[in-house]
Amino acid sequence: MAVVHVAGIGKMGLPMAGHLQAAGHAVTVSDPGDERLQLARRQGLAVAEDAATAMGRADVVLSSLPDDAALRQVAAQVTRSARRGAIYMDTSTVSQTASAEVAGELAAAGVFYLRTTVSGNNRMAEAAQLTVMASGPRAAYNAVLPLLKTLGPNQFYLGEAEQARLMKLVVNLMIAQTSAMLAEALTLGRKGGLVWGDMWQVLGASAVASPIVKAKAVQLSQRDFTPTFTVGQMIKDLDLILGAGEAVHAPLAQTALTHQLMHAAMAQGDGQDDYAAIIKTVERSAGLSADLQEKP
Missing domain, CATH: 3.40.50.720 (NAD(P)-binding Rossmann-like Domain)
Incomplete structure (x- = not known):
């Protein structure tokens, strides 16, 4: 030992x-x-x-x-x-x-x-x-x-x-982008009149039901943004990811947009929420309220 x-x-x-x-x-x-x-x-x-x-x-x-x-x-x-x-x-x-x-x-x-x-x-x-x-x-x-x-x-x-350092950034890039994907998809669904809970049930049984989507579904289906990893922490990781991309001239255009959405979430007071709070950021940009009972 x-x-x-x-x-x-x-x-x-x-x-x-x-x-x-x-x-x-x-x-x-x-x-x-x-x-x-x-x-x-x-x-x-x-x-x-x-x-x-x-x-x-x-x-x-x-x-x-x-x-x-x-x-x-x-x-x-x-x-x-x-x-x-x-x-x-x-x-x-x-x-x-x-x-x-x-x-x-x-x-x-x-x-x-x-x-x-x-x-x-x-x-x-x-x-x-x-x-x-x-x-x-x-x-x-x-x-x-x-x-x-x-x-x-x-x-x-x-x-x-330093391969392990870079691999961690590769993984976290995909985690951040998953939250951005969910933000746009769920906003589209809400804006079109789909029920929040119904969307999560379908997503969890669909071809896009990755382990992280399934894990997030447990909380987010209840609109619970209690953090496992905060918006602020994700901004720090995205800073590292974008820096790594610049160092090797890898274009990370979608990641740069997600980085800006995280900053928007921070500016809107969600910095200590789970990084999935960018869902609320995208919803706001579509004129949606956090109140699920409010009609789009």
């Missing part, structure tokens, strides 16, 4: 830490938020008194972080504190640029660096149903594969460098 330190125990990091501990690994956690640390303690996880010391003792450091700045900060701490030969796995959605920068620093410190991005929301993390997309040293990946298998049923090794 491995000694693991988990840095960053938000909605994704905390359940991942719990699955690792349940599998028999010796887990400690750290986080800048006292509320998250208290929650970890209530769930039976050991909170590190000093993150640097815990990193120094760990075979594996795992992080789940919000952005490039946080990755740079935690990677610098790993570089200073982790022992040579340790493995650093980061599951965050960050830029390839920031990831490549910290890769050099970690290599100089003798720390093996794995980009272990994950596809799935917090509910899937809690249910150990994440898909892992990994890149970095193959030997390090082979060594931590038993740990990755505690997070979900599917693991993919994609290469030695």
Whole structure:
């Protein structure tokens, strides 16, 4: 069994830490938020008194972080504190640029660096149903594969460098575009007089009923926009996606439009709703109310 330190125990990091501990690994956690640390303690996880010391003792450091700045900060701490030969796995959605920068620093410190991005929301993390997309040293990946298998049923090794970062953006591009597709389709249906609940029943049984459409149907059929991933978070990911497209001269015209719709949702006060709130944005542009009883 491995000694693991988990840095960053938000909605994704905390359940991942719990699955690792349940599998028999010796887990400690750290986080800048006292509320998250208290929650970890209530769930039976050991909170590190000093993150640097815990990193120094760990075979594996795992992080789940919000952005490039946080990755740079935690990677610098790993570089200073982790022992040579340790493995650093980061599951965050960050830029390839920031990831490549910290890769050099970690290599100089003798720390093996794995980009272990994950596809799935917090509910899937809690249910150990994440898909892992990994890149970095193959030997390090082979060594931590038993740990990755505690997070979900599917693991993919994609290469030695930043492939996992790009693959995560590819997946999230399609997630964002699914919400845009639903926004236009459902607005067309409502504008033409179809019943909201009827549309969701048909979509769920149709050829377009992808896993994400089916998952969204559970909440959205009730007009519930409680977030699994907010509009604001999706804007951050779309910034990364469009930046990746610019770097390789890949035209992402439809994604750019979806990016603007997300900004419209933010401007209209829906920034903390689920990213599917762009449905409401498109409805408004068609003169529809949020009130389903109101006639189009």
